[in-house]
Amino acid sequence: MSLLKIKNLHATVAGHEILKGIDLTINAGEVHSIMGPNGSGKSTLAQVLSRRATYEVTAGEVLFKGKDLVAMKPEEAACEGVFLAFQYPVEIPGIGNAYFLRSALNAMRKYRGEDEVDAMDFLPMYREKLKLLEMDEKLMSRSVNEGFSGGEKKRNEILQMAVLEPKLAILDETDSGLDIDALRIVAKGVNAMRSPERAMLVVTHYQRLLNYIATDFVHVLVDGRIVRSGGPELALELEEKGYGWIEAEARQTAPASV
Amino acid sequence: MSTNLDTIRSLAERDYKWGFVTDIEDDRIPKGLNEGIVRIISAKKNEPEFMLEWRLKAYRHWASLEQAQAEPTWANVKYAPIDYQNIIYYSAPKQKPGLKSLDELDPEILRTYEKLGIPLAEQKMLAGVAVDAVFDSVSVATTFKAKLSEVGVIFCSFSEAVQKHPDLVKKYLGSVVPHTDNFFAALNAAVFTDGSFVYVPKGVRCPMELSTYFRINAAETGQFERTLIVADEGASVSYLEGCTAPIRDENQLHAAVVELIALDNAQIKYSTVQNWYPGDKNGKGGIYNFVTKRGKCAGANSKISWTQVETGSAITWKYPSCILQGDNSVGEFYSVALTNNYQQADTGTKMIHLGKNTSSTIVSKGISAGHGQNTYRGMVKIMKGATGARNYTQCDSLLIGDQCGAHTFPYIEVKNSTARMEHEASTSKIGEDQLFYLQQRGLKAEDAVSMIVNGFCKQVFRELPMEFAVEAQKLLSVSLEGSVG
Numbered sequence: 001m002s003l004l005k006i007k008n009l010h011a012t013v014a015g016h017e018i019l020k021g022i023d024l025t026i027n028a029g030e031v032h033s034i035m036g037p038n039g040s041g042k043s044t045l046a047q048v049l050s051r052r053a054t055y056e057v058t059a060g061e062v063l064f065k066g067k068d069l070v071a072m073k074p075e076e077a078a079c080e081g082v083f084l085a086f087q088y089p090v091e092i093p094g095i096g097n098a099y100f101l102r103s104a105l106n107a108m109r110k111y112r113g114e115d116e117v118d119a120m121d122f123l124p125m126y127r128e129k130l131k132l133l134e135m136d137e138k139l140m141s142r143s144v145n146e147g148f149s150g151g152e153k154k155r156n157e158i159l160q161m162a163v164l165e166p167k168l169a170i171l172d173e174t175d176s177g178l179d180i181d182a183l184r185i186v187a188k189g190v191n192a193m194r195s196p197e198r199a200m201l202v203v204t205h206y207q208r209l210l211n212y213i214a215t216d217f218v219h220v221l222v223d224g225r226i227v228r229s230g231g232p233e234l235a236l237e238l239e240e241k242g243y244g245w246i247e248a249e250a251r252q253t254a255p256a257s258v
Numbered sequence: 259m260s261t262n263l264d265t266i267r268s269l270a271e272r273d274y275k276w277g278f279v280t281d282i283e284d285d286r287i288p289k290g291l292n293e294g295i296v297r298i299i300s301a302k303k304n305e306p307e308f309m310l311e312w313r314l315k316a317y318r319h320w321a322s323l324e325q326a327q328a329e330p331t332w333a334n335v336k337y338a339p340i341d342y343q344n345i346i347y348y349s350a351p352k353q354k355p356g357l358k359s360l361d362e363l364d365p366e367i368l369r370t371y372e373k374l375g376i377p378l379a380e381q382k383m384l385a386g387v388a389v390d391a392v393f394d395s396v397s398v399a400t401t402f403k404a405k406l407s408e409v410g411v412i413f414c415s416f417s418e419a420v421q422k423h424p425d426l427v428k429k430y431l432g433s434v435v436p437h438t439d440n441f442f443a444a445l446n447a448a449v450f451t452d453g454s455f456v457y458v459p460k461g462v463r464c465p466m467e468l469s470t471y472f473r474i475n476a477a478e479t480g481q482f483e484r485t486l487i488v489a490d491e492g493a494s495v496s497y498l499e500g501c502t503a504p505i506r507d508e509n510q511l512h513a514a515v516v517e518l519i520a521l522d523n524a525q526i527k528y529s530t531v532q533n534w535y536p537g538d539k540n541g542k543g544g545i546y547n548f549v550t551k552r553g554k555c556a557g558a559n560s561k562i563s564w565t566q567v568e569t570g571s572a573i574t575w576k577y578p579s580c581i582l583q584g585d586n587s588v589g590e591f592y593s594v595a596l597t598n599n600y601q602q603a604d605t606g607t608k609m610i611h612l613g614k615n616t617s618s619t620i621v622s623k624g625i626s627a628g629h630g631q632n633t634y635r636g637m638v639k640i641m642k643g644a645t646g647a648r649n650y651t652q653c654d655s656l657l658i659g660d661q662c663g664a665h666t667f668p669y670i671e672v673k674n675s676t677a678r679m680e681h682e683a684s685t686s687k688i689g690e691d692q693l694f695y696l697q698q699r700g701l702k703a704e705d706a707v708s709m710i711v712n713g714f715c716k717q718v719f720r721e722l723p724m725e726f727a728v729e730a731q732k733l734l735s736v737s738l739e740g741s742v743g
Contacts, residue, residue, distance in 0.1 A: 075700050
C-alpha cells in the first residue's frame with residue numbers, strides 16, 4: 001500500500017480554484033520534489049495535505065496510510081504522521097520552545113496511545129537534535145520563533161520534524177531565505193531523517209535545494225496540475241531552461257477550462 | 259475560516275465547576291437596609307461603640323448618595339438597576355461559638371472546602387500556606403495562628419481584630435479607603451460583616467504566604483468583606499485571596515474593600531485569583547464584583563504590588579491602586595482579566611505619585627472571548643512634589659472570535675516636568691495562522707488556544723506565587739473552554 005495516494009484533487013482558496021486535478025502517489029522511503037513557477041499551487045498542495053481549514057477540497061480523494069485524509073482535522077493529520085515545515089513559521093509569545101515541542105510530542109503520543117514523555121526524558125533527545133541542527137541551546141529557552149532570524153526559524157522547523165518523527169514530511173519552500181550555510185545545515189537535518197519508513201515531499205522553487213537533498217522524483221506543477229514528472233535530471237533541466245517552455249507546453253495540452 | 263471561529267466559540271463554553279450549594283443552617287436577618295439593620299449587624303458582632311458610629315456615618319453617607327442616585331455609571335458595563343432593599347446584608351452559618359480546632363467545624367463546611375480544593379485539615383499540615391476561610395460573612399476557621407503569633411504576626415478575621423486589637427483597627431480602618439470614597443465603599447463600610455486582618459510588626463518578614471478563600475453560599479445575600487493589611491516598618495508579607503461562588507440564576511452583589519498600608523521599608527504583595535460565578539452562557543446570573551482595593555505606600559522605600567487574575571463574575575468593577583506617598587516607594591499592578599460569554603469587566607489601576615523618586619509599573623492583559631467586553635481603565639497621576647517619578651504602562655488586549663470587545667482608557671496626568679512616562683499598548687487577535695501552526699503540531703484547537711492565551715499572560719503569571727500560578731493557568735483554560743469549536 002502506498003503511503004500517500006492523491007486522486008484528481010481539486011481545491012479552492014477563498015472561492016478561487018487553485019488545484020485543478022492532482023494525481024500523485026508517494027511510497028514510504030521516497031523523496032518527491034514539487035517544483036513550479038510562482039502561483040502554480042505548490043504551497044496550496046502542502047497546506048491542503050496538512051488540512052488547513054482555509055483551503056477547501058472540492059473534489060478528489062487523498063488517502064494517507066489508507067485513511068481518508070480529507071476527513072481529518074489538522075491535529076489528526078499531524079498525529080497520523082503528516083508534518084509540515086512551514087514556509088513562514090509563526091511566533092508564539094510567552095511559550096518556550098522546549099515546552100512547546102514536548103507538548104506537541106505528547107499530544108501525538110497520547111493520540112497513539114503511548115505514554116507521555118516527561119521533561120527529564122525529553123531533554124537528552126532534544127539536545128541531540130539541537131546538535132544535529134547546530135542550534136544554540138539558549139535559543140531554546142526563548143519563546144517559539146520569537147526574535148529568531150529567518151534561518152533560525154527554518155532550522156527550528158527541521159528540529160521539530162526531527163523530534164516528532166513524522167511518516168510524511170512536507171517541506172514548504174524550506175530553502176527560501178536561507179544562506180548557503182543555513183541551507184547546508186537544514187539539508188543535513190533532512191538527510192538524517194531519511195528512512196525506509198518515511199517519505200518526504202519537498203516543495204521548492206529552485207533546483208538549488210536538490211543539490212543537497214537527493215530526490216527520487218521531480219514533479220512540475222503548472223496552473224494547478226502536474227504537467228511533467230521525472231527523475232532528478234528534470235530539476236536540472238528546469239534550472240537550465242526555466243519554466244517558460246514547460247508552461248507553454250502545458251497551455252497547449254491542458255483541457256479548456258470550463 | 260469559519261471553522262476556526264466556531265472552534266474558538268465553542269471552547270469558551272465549558273461548565274462552571276464550582277457551582278454547588280452547601281446546605282447549612284444559617285443565621286440571617288431580614289432583607290433591606292436601614293439604620294436599624296446596621297445596628298443589628300454591629301450588635302450581632304458585639305462591636306465596640308466606635309465601630310457602630312463609623313458604620314452609621316458610612317450608612318448615612320451612602321443613603322444620601324443613593325437618594326441622589328449617585329451610583330457610579332461611568333464604567334463601561336451595563337446591568338439592570340440593583341434593588342438595595344432586596345438584599346440580605348447578614349448571613350452567617352450557625353455554629354458553636356469560639357471554635358478551638360477544625361474538628362469543631364461543621365462537617366458540611368469542611369466538605370465544601372474540599373470541593374473547592376482547599377481541605378483545611380490538609381492545609382494545616384501543608385507547610386507554607388495559612389488559610390483564613392471566610393464562609394459567607396463570618397470567618398469560620400483560622401489556621402497557623404500559633405506559628406504566626408510566635409513572630410508577632412496577627413492574622414485573623416476582621417471581627418476578631420475588632421475585639422482583640424481595637425486600637426490597630428481604629429488607627430487604620432478607612433485610612434486608605436474612607437467611607438466617602440465611593441458609593442460601593444460607603445455601602446461596604448456600613449454593612450461589612452467580616453474579612454481578614456493582617457498586622458506584621460516592625461522588621462518581621464511573614465514566614466508564610468497568607469491566604470483567604472471567600473465564598474458566597476446563601477442565596478440573595480451580598481458579600482461585603484473588608485480586608486485590612488498593615489506592614490509596619492521593615493516588614494513584609496505576601497497575601498493571596500481566591501474566590502468562588504455557587505451557580506444561581508439571580509445576580510449577587512459583592513462589594514468588598516481592601517486597604518493596604520506599608521510603612522517605611524515595608525513590602526506588601528497582594529495576589530488575587532478571582533473565579534466568582536460568571537453567569538451562564540446566555541448571560542443569566544453571576545456575581546457583580548464591585549470592589550475597591552487600594553494600597554498606601556505611606557513610608558519611604560515601601561512597596562505594594564497587586565497581581566490579579568480575574569476570570570469570574572458577570573461584571574467586574576475593580577481598580578487595585580497605589581498611593582505612592584513615601585519617597586522612593588514602588589507600586590506595581592499586574593493583571594489578567596478574561597471575559598467570555600456575556601461577561602463584562604472594567605478593571606485597571608490608579609497610581610498616584612506623591613513622593614520623590616516614586617515608580618510604578620502597570621502590566622495589564624485583557625482577553626475577550628464569546629460576547630465578552632473587556633475594558634482597561636487606568637490612571638497615572640504625577641503630583642507636583644513627585645520629582646523624579648517614573649511610570650511604565652503596558653496594556654495588551656487579545657481577542658478570540660469576532661463578537662467580543664476590548665477597550666482601553668488610559669488617563670495620564672503629570673504635574674511635575676521631571677516625570678518619565680512610558681506607555682505601550684497592543685491589541686491582537688488569536689490568528690488563524692497561530693492556531694493552525696499549533697494544530698499542525700498535533701495540539702487540539704482548544705489546547706492551542708489555551709497555550710496561546712497562557713503565553714500572552716506569562717508576564718503576569720510569573721508574578722504569582724508558584725502554586726497559584728499553576729492554578730491560574732488551569733483556571734484560564736477552564737474559563738476558555740468552548741471559545742473554540
